[in-house]
Amino acid sequence: MIDTHAHFNSKDLKNLKRQIQIIESLTYLDKIINVGLDYQTSKEAAAISLKYPNFYATLGIHPLHSGTISSLKKLYETLDCSKVVAIGETGLDSSTKEDITIQENKFIETINFANEINLPIIIHANNTNKQALEIIKENLPQAGFVFHCFQPNLEIMEEIIGIGGYISVATPITRPTAKKSLEVIKNIPLENLLIELDYPYMSDNPEIDGKNVFNKIKELRHLKYNDLEDILDSNAKRLFKKL
Ligand SMILES: [Zn+2]
Numbered sequence: 001m002i003d004t005h006a007h008f009n010s011k012d013l014k015n016l017k018r019q020i021q022i023i024e025s026l027t028y029l030d031k032i033i034n035v036g037l038d039y040q041t042s043k044e045a046a047a048i049s050l051k052y053p054n055f056y057a058t059l060g061i062h063p064l065h066s067g068t069i070s071s072l073k074k075l076y077e078t079l080d081c082s083k084v085v086a087i088g089e090t091g092l093d094s095s096t097k098e099d100i101t102i103q104e105n106k107f108i109e110t111i112n113f114a115n116e117i118n119l120p121i122i123i124h125a126n127n128t129n130k131q132a133l134e135i136i137k138e139n140l141p142q143a144g145f146v147f148h149c150f151q152p153n154l155e156i157m158e159e160i161i162g163i164g165g166y167i168s169v170a171t172p173i174t175r176p177t178a179k180k181s182l183e184v185i186k187n188i189p190l191e192n193l194l195i196e197l198d199y200p201y202m203s204d205n206p207e208i209d210g211k212n213v214f215n216k217i218k219e220l221r222h223l224k225y226n227d228l229e230d231i232l233d234s235n236a237k238r239l240f241k242k243l
Contacts, residue, residue: 001214001229002031002236002243003206004168005089005122005148005196008048008055009034009041012200024054026207031056031236031243033196035089035122036072038065043075049083056243057081058122060088061106064096069109076117085240087114088122089148092132104135111139120144120239129156137163144239149198152180154187161192166239168194170202174212185220190231193217194239 008023010016023032034049035058036042045057059075061067076084090110092103114121120143125132129151136145146166150157157167167188173181185193195213203209218228237243 004033004194006032006199009044036060037062038067039071046079056083056085058086063093063103085242086120089124091124092128093126108139111141115142118143123147152184166192166194168196170196170198171209174216
């Protein structure tokens with residue numbers, strides 16, 4: 001399995017090295033995309049990817065974190081980014097009093113950067129699916145995009161799929177209250193689906209949670225383990241071409 005969105009960095013995790021070693025030893029998980037949230041965590045993600053075979057990285061400024069896109073460009077120019085597979089996470093988050101146009105401008109700047117270097121982008125949209133989609137439609141990411149930890153909405157899902165986007169689901173689909181998420185899983189074309197844990201934000205035990213998320217999809221789509229694994233892995237490799 002490929003976990004398409006995790007945060008292994010020294011800001012989010014204690015005993016980072018030990019945690020990386022544990023993840024590297026899990027037999028069911030073969031690749032992890034370690035997502036940058038700001039300058040420091042992006043730099044660290046790139047360094048971790050060079051040291052640990054299963055780890056890949058992204059460079060990004062999360063909408064709730066500070067930092068400039070030009071600082072990311074500098075990282076991209078100066079570091080070994082051979083295992084940087086995407087740009088982000090970027091996007092919009094309404095849980096702040098900050099003027100949303102600041103986030104919008106950074107989002108657009110991030111898309112332009114990703115287009116310059118031909119990498120896909122990872123989108124964070126917290127209560128902003130519609131607004132984020134509008135920006136995407138006007139500034140189409142040339143190498144593709146994913147709405148990570150998708151907040152379920154069938155109409156938005158259709159629109160994302162219609163312009164070639166991907167949707168990534170995480171542990172919320174395993175909650176007993178996840179009615180809307182289950183509708184998304186039942187209706188999405190399988191070739192547009194990705195899986196993630198968003199560790200440590202949406203998961204406290206990647207081994208158990210990973211299997212639960214995977215099994216939920218398997219059950220809802222009546223698939224065999226190996227078939228679902230093949231589909232999800234090839235989706236991830238289609239979007240994140242450097243995996
Ligand atoms: Zn994230």
